[in-house]
Structure formats: structure tokens, C-alpha cells
Amino acid sequence: MKILTIKKLVTPVLIATFAVGCADLQKPQSFLDAEKAYQTAANDPVVQKYSADQLEKANKTLQSSVTATSKEDLKSIAYIGSTQINTATHMASAKQAMQNSKDLLVKQEQLAAAALIAKQDQAQQNLLAMQANEAEREILLAFGQIEFVTGTSNLVPGAAAGIDMLAGYMSKFKAKKVTIAGHTDSSGSSKSNKKLSLERAESISNVLVTKGVNKNRITAVGYGESQPIAENKSSAGRQKNRRIEITFK
């Protein structure tokens, strides 16, 4: 009977010894801080997006506190947990920065591409402008030689070359407009000269239209004898005054 009594006493003591080791430990402040830090990180959208796995690792570390048998264990778990949370935050920030760099690179490439296109456009426009200037010079030169049958608006044979050039020019440079101004010398009445100069300008305009140039791009005017560029006394001067002037816009 005595043995049984002692046995009954010893067994609970042994159980109690183990039970103390697993007793519910009070969480140290560092552990509470780690739990708080976890909540903050878990609510951070950047952490959620880029380092959810690492945060889960920290969560598991903190959860392992249920098996802690000493205050030292809990403190260590708190340290490791908060360090892992800190790691998650840094990892997320690093990944965010990398993504930002990638986005910036794309932006830079787009800018460079746009700049190149702008440069190419500018170069093309410059080239076109040079070509237009060159063509305009040739047309003006050709129109300097243009002649009409005296007193009529009929072009003398061979005058068509300048008009062909002008038609070609108008077809190539679609934005350009042309003004054809007819001038005469002072022979005859000023009224008839004005009429004749207009008819001559219009006859050129009509040829251009038959060659496909839109009439809206052509202005034909007749100034008669009102704008001489040489004296009308000599035949050479009068020849200079009978002219067609072309201006481009």
C-alpha cells in the first residue's frame, strides 16, 4: 500500500516537471512588436505584390511560437520574425525599384524613337523644301522665256515646257499654291492690255487644270501695263514688260 502511495506522489511530480516547460509563456515586448510589424507589412500593397512568400515565411516563424518552451525561444522567434519582415520589405522595395527602372527604360526608348522620327521628318522636310526651291527656280527661268502670239493669249509653240514643269511641280508639292500674273507693255489701250494680260494668265491656268491641277490652287491675275519692269520706249524694254510672273505660296 505504501509503495502505491509513493508511486501516486512521484508520477504527478514528473508530469508537472514537463508541464512547466510547455506552460503558456508570456510574450515579450519584442514579440508583440514583431506581430505589429507583420500587420503593417501585410497591409503594404508593395509587399503584397512583390514579396508575399517572404512575408509568409515571417508569419510561419511567428506562428512557431506556440511550440516555444522558454522565454529565450520566444525572443529568438521575435528577432527572426521581425528580421524576416524587414527582409520582405526590402525585397519588395528592390523589386519595385527594378520595375520602375524597366518602365523608365521603355520610356527612354520611346523618347529616343520619337526623337529619331522627328529628326527624320525634319530632314525629309528640309530635302523637300530644297527640291521645291530648285524646281521653283527652274520654273521661273522657263517662264522668263515664255511668249505669246502678239495681241493674243495663244502661246507660241515651244512655250509648253515651262507649263509642264509647273504642272509637275504642283503635282509633287500638293500644299503649294501658285499665282500667275500677266503683264503687258504699254502698246494699246490700258483696258485692252489689262484684259489681255488676264486672258494670258488664265490660258496658262486652264492648261494647268487640264493637266490635273486643282483650280483652287491657282490664282490668275492680269495687271496690264501697270507694273512695268523696264522702259516701254525701246523694243527690248517692251519685250521685258510683256511677261508672266509666277509666285508660289
Place this chain on the structure above:
Amino acid sequence: MNKKQSTSLFIRISILTGALSALTACGIDAPKAEIAYAEASIHAAQNMEANSYAAAELERAKNKLKQAKSEVKDDNNEKALRLAKESAATAELAQAKSENGKAKLAESQMQESLKIENSHLK
């Protein structure tokens, strides 16, 4: 063996068993794997230039590893295990901090270069 002797023996065996059980519960093997992992993590952090970007964390990880090794020598394996785990976690933090530092530097350089390119285009 009379009853008294038998009782005394039972008490002795019980105490011995209890003490042994308690010892077995606390006694663990030296945390070799955890120490090796901490060492590898520190090495990786150093390779990521943690000396420049996370010097304090790297130093802390090294100290904890050193302490862990010292506790193993004194047969305090549980303490050594805790320290080895803490060392590895700290080294991983040093890695993340280094990566973050470098990524942020790259981003600011990228922003600077974009700013220059923008000013050239204007």
C-alpha cells in the same frame, strides 16, 4: 528485498529517470546544418556587396554566427541553434538590403539619364 528497500529503489529509479528525461528534453545535437546555412548566407550577402549596402546587418550576422560556434564548443546547443537561425535571418536581411540599395541606385541613375535625354530633346 523487503518492502522498504523496494520503495527506496523505486524512488531512486524514478528520480534518475526523471533527471534523464529532463536532460534528454534539453539536449540536442550541435546545429551543424544551421551553422553551415548561416555561413553560406553570410557569404552570399558579401557577394552582393553587403559590406557597402548593409554593413551593420552583415556584422550582426557574423557576430551571431561566431557566438553560435562558441556555444557549440560549450555544449549549449539550443542556444547555438537559436543564434545560428538568427544569424541566417540577419544575413538574408543583409542580402535584401543590398539588393534594394543597388536597385534604387540603378533607378535613380535611370531617372537622371532620362532627365538628360529629355533636356537634349527640348
